Amino acid sequence: MMPGKWSTAFTQQQKAWLRRVAPHLVSSLLNWWQRHGRRDLPWRLLPDGRQPGPDDLLPVYPVWVAEVMLQQTRLTVALPFWRRWRSRFPDLESLAAASRQEVLHCWQGLGYYVRARRLHEAAIRLAAAGRSLPTDRAGLEQLPGLGRTTAAAIAATVGNSPDPILDGNVQRVLARLLAFPAPPRQAGPLFWTMVELLLDHRGARDFNQALMDLGALVCRPRAPLCQGCPWQSHCHAYGKGIQRQLPVRQAPAPIPRVMVGVGIVLDHRGKVLIGQRQPDGLLGGLWEFPGGKQEPGETMAETVARELQEEVGLTVAAGPELLRFDHAYTHRRLTFAAYLCRVLAGEARPVASQQVAWVWPRDLRHYPFPAAHARMVQALGEHLGGA
DNA sequence: GATCCGTGGGG
DNA sequence: TCCCCAAGGAT
Structure with missing residues (x-):
């Protein structure tokens, strides 16, 4: 059993536990995802609609747009906007050539409008330099609006690079798996270390998607479906019966x-x-x-x-x-x-x-x-x- | 590190 | 009606 004392880094005991269970976690996760995950997301498919193999490359522009739209926004909300955007701005050049007004108009209704401004700014910057979109995480992370998680999500989706992510879904899954007794942001680099240790060396494309799907479809915020969870036997929150109380939330500020x-x-x-x-x-x-x-x-x-x-x-x-x-x-x-x-x-x-x-x-x-x-x-x- | 930044669906 | 909160990033 894993020790229950937490700091911002794993103890040697915790790391040993993680290395021991990681192969089981990964294989049961991918096995679950093959049966229940979302494998039809359009930006994860080859242009002809086929599922990509591990060595296939995907076009980066539509993935970039999709991942930015999905920041703090549900998939079902973002999808129609993504289709409209691709119809209006099919590639980097058309986006760079558009006006700020056209870009905002296409984004209208999606919220967090700074995301649209930064997409536009990145397109203009790249076009002015005569460059195309980078496909590696480090290069993507230089673009406005992309932090580590979104850059990693794009790189892994496009080229199946070994870049794990740590989005809200993954944080919730890990907080419950470890029964982490504080708000996830207080975990510091701990959760990043964990996804790095878990990551399958064959690439992160399906691994990242599987982990997000697990969070979105099974390890849900309100009513987790633990009976269908591939990680149930390893989950410390489930073992203690406290999965509904996790992750620990910060006290919300009063709303004027x-x-x-x-x-x-x-x-x-x-x-x-x-x-x-x-x-x-x-x-x-x-x-x-x-x-x-x-x-x-x-x-x-x-x-x-x-x-x-x-x-x-x-x-x-x-x-x-x-x-x-x-x-x-x-x-x-x-x-x-x-x-x-x-x-x-x-x-x-x-x-x-x-x-x-x-x-x-x-x-x-x-x-x-x-x-x-x-x-x-x-x-x-x-x-x-x-x- | 705390705060700011939208919107719509679900319980 | 009300609260919760979602594929985060920048400052």
Whole structure:
């Protein structure tokens, strides 16, 4: 049995245990994966749709895009975006030649927009140097947006190189296998050492996929399916009956709740005012309707009028309310209230934004919007269409 | 090392 | 309705 004292490195006893069980873990994992794993992921297939053999090389561009999309995003969510992206930007050259707006527009709805900006930046940088995408982990890790896990996932998928990964799935599997008594990030290099020791020398393509599939399909966050797990007899969390309590979570920070007033400003021609957010930071480079947080003592209509004065220098009459809805970010909960507004005085100018634009409502669909504002675009279209 | 960065589905 | 949280990286 494995000793239960943990530091940031394995003890000699723990390492000996790991070396002893590693062959059984690997063989039972790959055996399970052959029967139950996901072997039809499109970026893991040869261009003609066949399963690659150990020595086959896969095209790196689609794998790169897929792995970046899958950062902090579920497979079922990312897949349709990946197909659309490949149709819109089929290769590195077409991506490098695209505008920031086109790139963000294609990414709209997927979230974490800095990922799209970094894909674009990498493509431009490579194209300017006359280089193609690297296929080794070290080379990939130099690209913006790629850390060790994503670079390793790409390299192993493309060339079956011996590069293990340590994503959220793998961390959860290891935390339970070892019954690790602290949040996984406190494990330091311990988990990396473990995946390196486990790694099959024949390559990491199927090994990485199998380990992620085990986490996603069996060793699930909420309700793990231990009766179908190939590692059940080795799992210390299962042995203690504490698999549902692991991995240990950090205490979540309290989430502030904010009311946001938004102005849908129509001019005398029927054009609507939008502004483009600053290039970096939250929702960087996306477009939105002007607005902001409600302050104490304000009605929502007063909030909208004040924000429009401050943000774009317009004096407006705010009302009626077009729609109201809740929207949650990871660290904030917002209630949006959108007001139809008409201009009383002033010329719209960018104060806190990159630029402002008056746009025909039917052209709004050509601009990238955050999900909450895309919802307001939809509501405006229905409002105008029904009138 | 703690924090920031989106969105949508599931329990 | 509410909370959880996902194929992480950069600062």
